[in-house]
Amino acid sequence: MEGLDLHLRPWRVSDLEEMARWHVSGATWRRFDAPYLPPASAAAMVEQVRAWLLRPPAVAESLVVADSDSDRLLGRVWRYWQCRDSRWLSTGVVLYDPTYWHRGLGYQALGLWCEHLFTVMTDLRRLDLRTWSGNPAMMRLAARLGFVEEGRFRRAREVDGVHYDALAYGVLREEWRSRYPAGFAQALTRRVPDSTVLAAP
Structure with missing residues (x-):
């Protein structure tokens, strides 16, 4: 799946070391990716990717967000059943390296992923994403892609002694198809920077 500056691709064994390098305590992206939950360890993430490599699911549970030029791992997209x-x-989507934030890459990656899921999972009725009010970039991204705020749980998340709202956004298949009738990739005609950081699981 090709965007303007990135592509989504399957995981490779060569990605494991790079991913583990980002799953360390104190990494900047962790301040936004559900910091109210216990963080997944690097070892746990590596083992999950190894399991996907050994027994690939019929529809990918996660793909690598990779730089178009270097093919370097920048982050990942994922899915899970509600x-x-x-x-x-x-x-959801996460971009690990802060030097790639604020460049519209989150918009491209999550849009391509949503399009893929609606295309290959033909009976899929809806997609949603979860975030929190401490991640305004993810809130903007959800709205920009056409997700609707469907739930707000006030002061439900505590981070560093401060209470934030938990947020749920959703988009129905018919809403997505109405917004992107020719497919999401056709909407990527120019670079439009945004301030996307990541989505919380």
Whole structure:
């Protein structure tokens, strides 16, 4: 899946060392990616990716966000079920390296991923993403892609002694298709910087 400055691709064994390097205590991206939850360890993330490499799911659970020129791992997109019976899926994106933030890459990556999920999962009814009010960049990204704020749980998240709102955004299949009738990639006609950091799981 090709964007303007990046592409989404499957995981490779060569990505594991780079990913582990970003999953360290004190990494800047962790301040935004659900800091109210216990962080996943580098070892746990590496083992999960190894499992995907050994037994790839029919539809990828996660893909690498890679730089178009170097193919270097910049981050990842993912999905997980909220409810299989109602075909309700959650998704998210993270860009690890702060030097790649504020360049519209989150918009490209998550938009391509959502388009892919709606295309290959033909009975998928809706996508949602979860974040918190301490990540305004993710809130802006959700709105820019066409997600609607569907839930706000006031003062539900505590970070460093400060209480923030927990937020849920969603988009229905018909809303996505109406917004991007020719597919999301066709909407990527020019570079539009944004301040996307990442999505919280």
